[in-house]
Amino acid sequence: xxxxxxxxxxxxxxxxxxxxxxxxxxxxxxxxxxxxxxxxxxxxxxxxxxxxxxxxxxxxxxxxxxxxxxxxxxxxxxxxxxxxxxxxxxxxxxxxxxxxxxxxxxxxxxxxxxxxxxxxxxxxxxxxxxxxxxxxxxxxxxxxxxxxxxxxxxxxxxxxxxxxxxxxxxxxxxxxxxxxxxxxxxxxxxxxxxxxxxxxxxxxxxxxxxxxxxxxxxxxxxxxxxxxxxxxxxxxxxxxxxxxxxxxxxxxxxxxxxxxxxxxxxxxxxxxxxxxxxxxxxxxxxxxxxxxxxxxxxxxxxxxxxxxxxxxxxxxxxxxxxxxxxxxxxxxxxxxxxxxxxxxxxxxxxxxxxxxxxxxxxxxxxxxxxxxxxxxxxxxxxxxxxxxxxxxxxxxxxxxxxxxxxxxxxxxxxxxxxxxxxxxxxxxxxxxxxxxxxxxxxxxxxxxxxxxxx
Numbered sequence: 001x002x003x004x005x006x007x008x009x010x011x012x013x014x015x016x017x018x019x020x021x022x023x024x025x026x027x028x029x030x031x032x033x034x035x036x037x038x039x040x041x042x043x044x045x046x047x048x049x050x051x052x053x054x055x056x057x058x059x060x061x062x063x064x065x066x067x068x069x070x071x072x073x074x075x076x077x078x079x080x081x082x083x084x085x086x087x088x089x090x091x092x093x094x095x096x097x098x099x100x101x102x103x104x105x106x107x108x109x110x111x112x113x114x115x116x117x118x119x120x121x122x123x124x125x126x127x128x129x130x131x132x133x134x135x136x137x138x139x140x141x142x143x144x145x146x147x148x149x150x151x152x153x154x155x156x157x158x159x160x161x162x163x164x165x166x167x168x169x170x171x172x173x174x175x176x177x178x179x180x181x182x183x184x185x186x187x188x189x190x191x192x193x194x195x196x197x198x199x200x201x202x203x204x205x206x207x208x209x210x211x212x213x214x215x216x217x218x219x220x221x222x223x224x225x226x227x228x229x230x231x232x233x234x235x236x237x238x239x240x241x242x243x244x245x246x247x248x249x250x251x252x253x254x255x256x257x258x259x260x261x262x263x264x265x266x267x268x269x270x271x272x273x274x275x276x277x278x279x280x281x282x283x284x285x286x287x288x289x290x291x292x293x294x295x296x297x298x299x300x301x302x303x304x305x306x307x308x309x310x311x312x313x314x315x316x317x318x319x320x321x322x323x324x325x326x327x328x329x330x331x332x333x334x335x336x337x338x339x340x341x342x343x344x345x346x347x348x349x350x351x352x353x354x355x356x357x358x359x360x361x362x363x364x365x366x367x368x369x370x371x372x373x374x375x376x377x378x379x380x381x382x383x384x385x386x387x388x389x390x391x392x393x394x395x396x397x398x399x400x401x402x403x404x405x406x407x408x409x410x411x412x413x414x415x416x417x418x419x420x421x422x423x424x425x426x427x428x429x430x431x432x433x434x435x436x437x438x439x440x441x442x443x444x445x446x447x448x449x450x451x452x453x454x
Contacts, residue, residue: 039080039097041187042071043153043161048112052123058135060126061144063119067112068150068163068183070104072097100190104161107183107192115167119146122171129172137172145170148181154251156294160193161185162250164258180247180258180271186292195243198289202341205283205310207321213281215240218257218274224395227272235264250293254278279303279398297440301400304445305409305436308356312452315365315372318386328376335374335381346375358448389454391425392416405440413453 046069052061072080080098126144129137145168152164162184170176184193191197199210208216218239222228228235238245238259247258254277261267278295282303285293295303314320326337343349346366353362366373372383394414401407411434416425434453438445 039072039074041097041101041155041158041161042073043155043163044069044071045150045153048116050116050119052119052126054127054130058130058138059141059143060130060138061119061123061146063115063146065112065115065146065148066150066165067108067148068104068153069108070101070161070185072101096190097187100185100187103190103192104185111181115146115148122146125171144172145176152249152251154249155187156292159186159188159292159294160250161187164247164249164256175267177261178271179260182247182249182258184248184250188292195248198285198293200284200286200289203284204281205307205340207339207341208284210281210284211243213284214255214257214276215242217276217280218242221274230269231265231272238264251275252296253299255281277302279306283307297402298400300443301402301407301409301438301440301445302398304356304438305398305400305411305447308445308447308450309452311353311356312365312450313454315369316387316452317389317454319384320382322382322384328381330374330376331371333371333383335376335383338373338380338382340380343380345378345380346373349373349380354446355444356446357450358446361447361450392418393454394425394427400445402440407438407445409436409438409445409447410434411436411452 045066048063048065048067050063051059052063053059074080122144126138147168148165149168150163150165152162154160154162162182164180164182167179167181168176169178185191186193186197195211195214203209204213219236222231222239232238242248242257242259245259245263247260249256249258254275257274257276259265259272261269261271263272265272278293278299279302282290282295282300283306321339322336323339324336328335328337338349340349340352343352350362350366353365357365372385374381392415394416396411396413398409398411400409412431413434415428415430415432417428418424419426432453434451435449436447436451437449438447440446
């Protein structure tokens with residue numbers, strides 16, 4: 001028997017919509033058509049259940065799927081239907097929100113069809129096995145299973161819907177299997193999202209793409225926790241291709257990247273799950289992605305701090321991105337063409353600094369470089385002079401405290417000590433804290449002090 005039922009409402013979030021030609025059609029104000037501004041999205045969970053049985057009534061396979069359904073509802077909680085939409089718009093067609101709703105639900109129907117098809121195919125195999133071997137193939141009333149369970153529903157203010165699920169299957173054998181699935185949907189465009197669709201063309205200040213920014217954070221998590229010892233030898237090649245080989249879903253705090261069993265680690269290790277904070281890849285997102293992800297101020301301030309730290313490093317620790325194929329010599333010094341996105345000249349570099357630090361700091365950093373940065377024939381060139389970092393300092397964490405349009409970011413740095421026996425730097429268990437006051441200007445944290453210790 002097959003049946004659909006509404007199980008629960010997972011997420012209710014008000015969404016103000018623009019009126020789409022919904023002018024008054026006559027009559028009193030009380031009888032005016034529904035206005036789009038009265039609508040909001042809700043996500044309901046529907047359950048599909050079915051059993052496949054042998055001719056003698058023995059259950060051979062059971063399927064149970066939880067699938068999300070995107071709904072539009074009025075302020076009083078009533079479903080907003082296509083008929084009401086046409087009435088409200090004078091027969092002119094669907095508003096964008098109804099189009100988005102239809103696109104999402106159509107894809108969920110496709111997901112259901114795929115699950116049903118797989119179950120039907122496996123049920124046919126189960127019937128053949130039962131006909132040949134009888135109950136010995138299904139001991140103690142056991143039967144095969146195909147299930148889909150929703151594990152997360154996250155929605156920003158009517159802009160992004162991110163859903164994660166687990167697909168559990170057992171078709172005999174030593175152990176069951178599970179695989180994660182996720183759907184990330186742009187409610188403003190009615191399109192399912194890929195990582196590439198969220199990426200900026202230029203990447204972050206170092207030129208790292210969105211994919212690279214996330215990859216490097218996962219790589220660092222693995223290194224810090226010593227996880228690679230339990231992974232396959234070639235795990236890194238799969239790690240780099242995580243948008244294809246892992247499941248991605250968004251949360252309030254960032255991106256969750258899940259590798260199922262057998263991808264980078266054996267079955268016994270279980271799924272490998274990594275949480276990447278928004279601050280680690282925010283600077284590589286497109287402007288549209290930033291608007292739909294609804295990242296907290298604390299995380300955007302931390303992202304700005306990381307950008308400012310990169311800029312600081314160009315003057316005191318590392319080189320900026322450079323094109324080593326284009327060189328120039330001035331006063332016996334060799335310069336390479338700067339390859340900083342959006343920066344053509346020294347004045348352009350100063351303008352970039354002013355997005356993240358106060359004018360006094362920007363000028364201090366520029367003056368510290370002496371003639372390392374200079375314009376040659378109207379383009380910015382750089383003389384390589386990187387020194388590396390302070391190896392006695394480990395990683396750090398950040399917390400941001402805001403008070404209106406200003407605040408203080410606190411950086412807590414891990415202190416390391418050299419271990420002669422192990423011939424490596426080890427954690428001393430001690431930390432040092434540094435404070436960075438800032439003011440929010442045009443959406444960016446602009447720091448007035450930058451005591452970066454590295």
